[in-house]
Amino acid sequence: MSSRILTSLGVAASVVLLAMAPAAVVAEDTYAIKRTFKAGEVDRYKTTLDIEAAGGMNIQIVFATTEKTVEVKDDGTMTRSISVDTAELVMNGQAMQMPGFKPATIKSTFDKDGKPIKEEGEAGQFRQMLSMTRPMAEADRPLKVGEEWKTEVPTNKDGTKKMNVTVTLLGLESKGETLSADTFKIKSVADGTVESPQGDQKVRFESVSSIARDTGKPLRIEGTVGGIVIPQFGPAKISFKVVRQPDAAPK
DSSP states (O other): OOOOOOOOSSSSSHHHTOOOOOOOEEEEEEEEEOOOTTTTTTEEEEEEEEEGGGOOOEEEEEEEEEEEEEEEESOEEEEEEEEEEEEEEETTTTTEEEETTTOEEEEEEEESSSOOEEEEEEOTTHHHHHHSSSSOOOSSEEEEETTTEEEESSSSSSSSSEEEEEEEEEEEEOOOOSSSSEEEEEEEEEEEEOTTTTOEEEEEEEEEEETTTTTTTEEEEEEEEEEEEEETEEEEEEEEEEOOOOOOOOO
């Protein structure tokens, strides 16, 4: 997301990606969050959503995305794209391709402050899924481990609906079997109202992100979403996991 836009059910998922950032040391035990995007960089992610719907129905959706920084201009304007490459649906233990799935790409252009200027492409229901699973993980000021930063972000165009967001730097993580780089562990909590085709929904997002300290790329995100009403299924509890996939070996 941009610096001031939290994920919402109708917000472009590309905006959310701008929230992900590395931390640079500003003073002893104090860290500033900032990401530098590089034209041509490519990241691939696997996203898994587990949905517990009304009536005890359990649904799992697994999809793969390719996320690119297409262009970075001298004035700071940037273009990024997200492509949904594959999608699988698992219902009551039975796996199948997502009904009606077609690969889709969203391309978004942002100004130097991360505000969206233009968007092209369609991603259908995946726009909502991407928005839910790419939380805010930044702060406007340097943070010490254990320190939190709070803000409000609008979820509609006129700013009448907002989310209260708390971002906490939980700690530092070391490279290991499940992490390909040293990371910052960041907790994000957001409560508020978002618009949706089903009407206004009061939702709560909670997540923990592991962000690479050297590049600012999210390596792993795990979280939950409450208060969502899903068409045909009603109120639902959602948990999700996003994992960056290893880079392809050079040929």
